[in-house]
Amino acid sequence: MPDANNSIVIENLLKQFGDFVAVDRINLEIRKGEVFGFLGPNGAGKSTTIRMLCGLLTPTSGHAQVAGYDVAREPESVRQNIGYMSQKFSLYNDLKVIENIRLFAGLYSVPSNQLSERIEWALGMANLKGRENLITATLPGGWKQRLALGCAVLHKPPVVFLDEPTSGVDPISRRQFWDLIHHMAEEGVTVFVTTHYMEEAEYCNRLALIFRGKIVALGTPSELKQKSMKGELLLVECQPLGNAVEVLQSAPDVMDAAVFGNALHLVVRDATAAIPQVKKYLSDRSITVGRVEKIHPSLEDVFVSLTTASDSGKEWEA
Amino acid sequence: MTEQPQSAIIAEGLTKGFPGVRAVDHLSFDVSSGEIFGLVGPDGAGKTTTLRMLAGIMPPDAGVASVAGFNVAHDPEGAKHQLSYMPQRFGLYEDLTVDENIRFYADLFGVRKAEREERSTQLLQAAGMREFRKRLAGKLSGGMKQKLGLVCALIHRPKVILLDEPTTGVDPVSRRDFWRILYELASEGVAILTSTAYLDEAERCHRVALLHQGKLLFCDTPANLKAKLGKSVLSITSSKPRGLRDELEHAMGISSLVLTGDGLHVVVDDAARRIPEFEARLNSAHVPFDTIQQVTPTIEDLFVDAVSSGASVHA
Numbered sequence: 349m350p351d352a353n354n355s356i357v358i359e360n361l362l363k364q365f366g367d368f369v370a371v372d373r374i375n376l377e378i379r380k381g382e383v384f385g386f387l388g389p390n391g392a393g394k395s396t397t398i399r400m401l402c403g404l405l406t407p408t409s410g411h412a413q414v415a416g417y418d419v420a421r422e423p424e425s426v427r428q429n430i431g432y433m434s435q436k437f438s439l440y441n442d443l444k445v446i447e448n449i450r451l452f453a454g455l456y457s458v459p460s461n462q463l464s465e466r467i468e469w470a471l472g473m474a475n476l477k478g479r480e481n482l483i484t485a486t487l488p489g490g491w492k493q494r495l496a497l498g499c500a501v502l503h504k505p506p507v508v509f510l511d512e513p514t515s516g517v518d519p520i521s522r523r524q525f526w527d528l529i530h531h532m533a534e535e536g537v538t539v540f541v542t543t544h545y546m547e548e549a550e551y552c553n554r555l556a557l558i559f560r561g562k563i564v565a566l567g568t569p570s571e572l573k574q575k576s577m578k579g580e581l582l583l584v585e586c587q588p589l590g591n592a593v594e595v596l597q598s599a600p601d602v603m604d605a606a607v608f609g610n611a612l613h614l615v616v617r618d619a620t621a622a623i624p625q626v627k628k629y630l631s632d633r634s635i636t637v638g639r640v641e642k643i644h645p646s647l648e649d650v651f652v653s654l655t656t657a658s659d660s661g662k663e664w665e666a
Numbered sequence: 667m668t669e670q671p672q673s674a675i676i677a678e679g680l681t682k683g684f685p686g687v688r689a690v691d692h693l694s695f696d697v698s699s700g701e702i703f704g705l706v707g708p709d710g711a712g713k714t715t716t717l718r719m720l721a722g723i724m725p726p727d728a729g730v731a732s733v734a735g736f737n738v739a740h741d742p743e744g745a746k747h748q749l750s751y752m753p754q755r756f757g758l759y760e761d762l763t764v765d766e767n768i769r770f771y772a773d774l775f776g777v778r779k780a781e782r783e784e785r786s787t788q789l790l791q792a793a794g795m796r797e798f799r800k801r802l803a804g805k806l807s808g809g810m811k812q813k814l815g816l817v818c819a820l821i822h823r824p825k826v827i828l829l830d831e832p833t834t835g836v837d838p839v840s841r842r843d844f845w846r847i848l849y850e851l852a853s854e855g856v857a858i859l860t861s862t863a864y865l866d867e868a869e870r871c872h873r874v875a876l877l878h879q880g881k882l883l884f885c886d887t888p889a890n891l892k893a894k895l896g897k898s899v900l901s902i903t904s905s906k907p908r909g910l911r912d913e914l915e916h917a918m919g920i921s922s923l924v925l926t927g928d929g930l931h932v933v934v935d936d937a938a939r940r941i942p943e944f945e946a947r948l949n950s951a952h953v954p955f956d957t958i959q960q961v962t963p964t965i966e967d968l969f970v971d972a973v974s975s976g977a978s979v980h981a
Binding site for chain 2: 383385388389390391488489515516517518519520521523526527530534544545546547549550551552553554555568569570571588589590606607608609610644646648651652655656
């Protein structure tokens with residue numbers, strides 16, 4: 349029997365479309381009240397996984413339980429116990445604030461005796477009291493996205509799925525939004541976030557990275573930054589950058605080289621050993637070298653490293 | 667056309683209002699040949715309006731836009747031959763193949779066949795898309811579509827390119843391909859103006875204009891921008907970030923504090939002084955934490971600091 353503290357349990361979950369294995373026997377346990385981030389490049393199996401978790405797509409084999417319900421056998425119950433929000437598609441822009449709330453209350457079958465209390469709650473949470481009659485399209489981004497969240501959780505679901513919830517929102521509104529999310533999580537709501545943006549991933553308690561249908565990394569943001577890189581990262585200031593990238597790509601012990609603004613990012617096996625080697629290698633080839641130093645990888649560096657290292661980025665777009 | 671142009675793109679006091687809102691407010695900056703310049707800010711900051719004015723498809727209420735030495739208002743045709751503008755939704759024909767889309771744009775721009783072949787092979791190679799030439803554009807992933815849009819926009823070798831949020835919705839791997847192409851173009855002397863709502867992407871540009879509500883907050887290189895913060899940033903990790911926040915929320919010297927997934931991101935006046943203070947405070951309150959580290963400020967730290975301190979946001 350599954351652990352009662354887990355709100356999403358995924359066991360050997362597999363989805364095949366013909367010969368193509370979109371999701372390849374993945375396993376995950378997500379605790380109640382956890383803010384969990386699910387990352388992966390386009391076509392890696394992210395959307396397929398989420399569709400299965402939301403009860404919209406039947407797994408080929410394996411199991412997944414969401415809020416205690418089996419996604420294959422009880423998809424209806426799963427759907428009644430989740431909320432879903434995406435920054436882009438959730439709200440009807442030409443409806444008033446209150447009309448959007450009523451619409452979602454209807455869609456999620458909020459019982460009529462709870463309706464007025466839930467509407468009040470959503471308006472309060474989104475800070476839209478007194479603004480019920482504004483047309484949604486005219487709201488600033490940060491307000492709109494809080495309204496979308498309010499609409500997605502009107503029926504008090506124990507599990508909420510968020511798809512790039514704060515993309516394009518200004519940083520101050522984004523920080524407020526994530527405070528709201530962490531507050532919900534503290535009250536026991538499980539939050540499952542999918543995103544391409546590492547700025548959003550930093551707000552998650554734990555992250556999983558899916559690539560070619562498999563989970564290739566799992567941990568807290570700082571664990572991933574410390575442990576998941578295949579190699580260490582160097583910042584190299586040099587001129588001209590274009591030539592430097594070319595020669596470094598074929599240099600010994602350099603796993604990857606890329607231009608990053610006014611400098612290069614280099615992935616090497618051992619940063620301390622590589623620093624003098626890189627300096628010499630470049631100056632031997634008449635490239636002017638400035639600062640060369642070890643830097644801490646960002647989540648994006650980790651992401652790119654894990655999703656390109658296995659095959660140098662070729663032909664994964666199947 | 668009076669003097670030899672120093673800058674490939676010049677915005678001088680550009681201003682545009684819509685009913686009830688001043689979308690762009692006296693915006694001035696310039697971009698040199700070979701430079702990648704980022705217009706960075708949240709939705710509604712005025713990025714798209716600025717690009718449209720520079721592309722000559724929206725007249726400014728005031729100010730001057732010039733591109734490759736041509737005043738966009740006086741000589742729109744001259745400017746258009748030198749420039750390529752890629753809007754957020756680039757007009758790809760989904761029922762045409764990759765090759766056919768490229769050919770269509772090449773014809774539109776009057777690119778000769780031999781030239782087209784050479785150029786498209788080179789661009790598709792750089793985009794990592796050579797094996798997709800026969801695929802329908804509608805069957806490409808989001809990242810591939812954006813790269814194809816860029817290939818089409820570059821087929822006539824423009825001297826100036828204007829890109830409106832080209833990497834929105836694109837995963838980090840495709841995004842990196844995209845930037846690799848931009849760096850190559852820049853090294854060939856093309857001036858690139860690109861917008862993004864993602865402050866972390868600003869770090870990839872040579873120079874950045876940070877926009878907020880139509881106004882220029884800052885304009886400088888990412889390194890100089892970070893130095894402008896004039897404050898230190900600490901990262902404190904803990905398995906119980908909420909407890910950390912409750913304890914440190916009202917501590918001295920903090921100007922901003924954000925709860926992240928596994929800790930706190932804190933902007934302080936003086937790291938050397940605050941780190942031991944915070945350690946002592948957390949220890950005596952028995953709040954568990956792993957490490958307190960000073961980290962490099964991000965562009966987001968600067969943005970939040972500027973906006974929330976209500977600092978004068980005039981250029």
